[in-house]
Amino acid sequence: MVFDFSMWIWISLALAIVLAFVQQMKASFILLGISLIGAIIEQRLNFTGLAGVIVGLVIAYKAPNLERKWKYGAYAFIFIWSIALFLHFIPGFNNAKVLDSVVSGPLSIPFTMYLNLDKPLIFFGLLLAYPALLGKKDTFNKQALMLIAVPLFALLPLAWGLGALKPEFTIPSWWWVFALNNLLLTCVAEEAFFRGFIQQELGKRFGWVLGIAVASVLFGLAHIGGGWLLVAFATLAGVGYGLAFHYSNRLWVAVGFHFLFNFLHLVFFTYPLMR
Template sequence: MSLDISMWIWLPLSLAIILAFANKTKASITLLAISLIGGLIENRLNISGFVTLIVGIAIAHKTPNLERKWQIGSYIFILFWCVALFLHAIPGFRNAKVLDAVITGPQSIPFTMYLNLDKPFIFFGLLFAYPTLLGNKRTFNIKAIFLTAIPLFSLLPIAWGLGALQPEITVPDWWWLFLLNNLLLTCVAEEAFFRGFIQQSLSKQFGWIIGIAMASLLFGLVHIHGGLLLVAFATLAGVGYGLIYRYSSRLWVAVLFHFLFNFAHLLLFTYPMMK
């Protein structure tokens, strides 16, 4: 585990995300600005990366109030901006490698983890561009949520049965860092994009079944680097997260279950995969 003084910039960023979910907009933006300026000071972000983020956030902020013909183009720009941030394709970021080829257990393959400064901004861009991103409070079907969680978490033992994973109960000493990073930086960005933006947008146009199916398939395809079996399991997991988002009408619930699934994988099975 490699941590240095520059890691402080992820603290205001994480707090900004939490406050955004609590609808504390001004405080969230203030902390976001502190994180950005800190990134410049600590050389985790250069001017080109800074400008790219500011331009993206500014366009996202204007998008809901644009005329329809301009709004469509703006959403297309935001879509590509988000994808570029996901792929770390925008220059100007020096994300922090905090875990370098660590092994959770003797049956697991080495695992490397970064604290990303680019990917979390997907959440903020979409939050400005898509005011309904966080969901609404019209419904909260707790029974349906937990009935969905059963097949969702069953994917882990099914993967064991297919030989993709092995049981391996471990509590690595960096579990707390994984928790903070996966919950606040990774799952928030992914759920904001795939469920809050893609699923919600497609559901409004084509119905909720199409919305969940397409968002889940896209979520699966971004895991193609792990092979077709991982794509299939990620797609099925995406269906679970999508249904939980639909039944809860709250993005934070989908984020929570996404994280809990990943954390259960870390603690109970070979992570990220078996040798």
């Protein structure tokens, strides 16, 4: 593992995300601002990247109060801005490589992990642009969530049966940094975009089934770099996360399902793939 003093930026960013989930928005965005200023100081972000961030956040802030025709234009911009951050297309970010070609076990391929500064910003942009992002507290169907968990987590042994993974029980020394990064920086951003934004918005207009279907397919296609089998499994997993969000009406539940799936993959199977 490779750490340096600039890691405090991501600690501040992670705390900002946690505060947002407990509805402490003012404190959350103060910490976000501290993280961005710190990133400039620590040379993890330059002024070109900062400009791209500020433009996106300002448009996101204005979006909810715009007239309908302008609001959809703002949403389209935020959609493209989010994809650009996902793909690291906005220049000026110097993300920290903390794991370099490590292996979770002897049967697994080498794995490299970065602490991304750009990707988590999607969450904050969507939080400003789409006030319903975190969901509502009107329903929470525990029985449905338990039923969803069974086929969702069965995807891992199914992948084993199809030859994509092998069982390998390991708890690598770097499990904790993987867990924190995956939970707070990766899963939050992905669930905010695919479930909190796309699924909710499409669900309101065309019904929850289509909302889950479209969000899940897009989530699957986001994994195209791993091949079509991964796209298929990611799509099915996306259905599980989407149903978790639908039956809980809480974004943190979808984030929790997503993280637990990834962590079980790390501990019980070859990660990310077998040799």
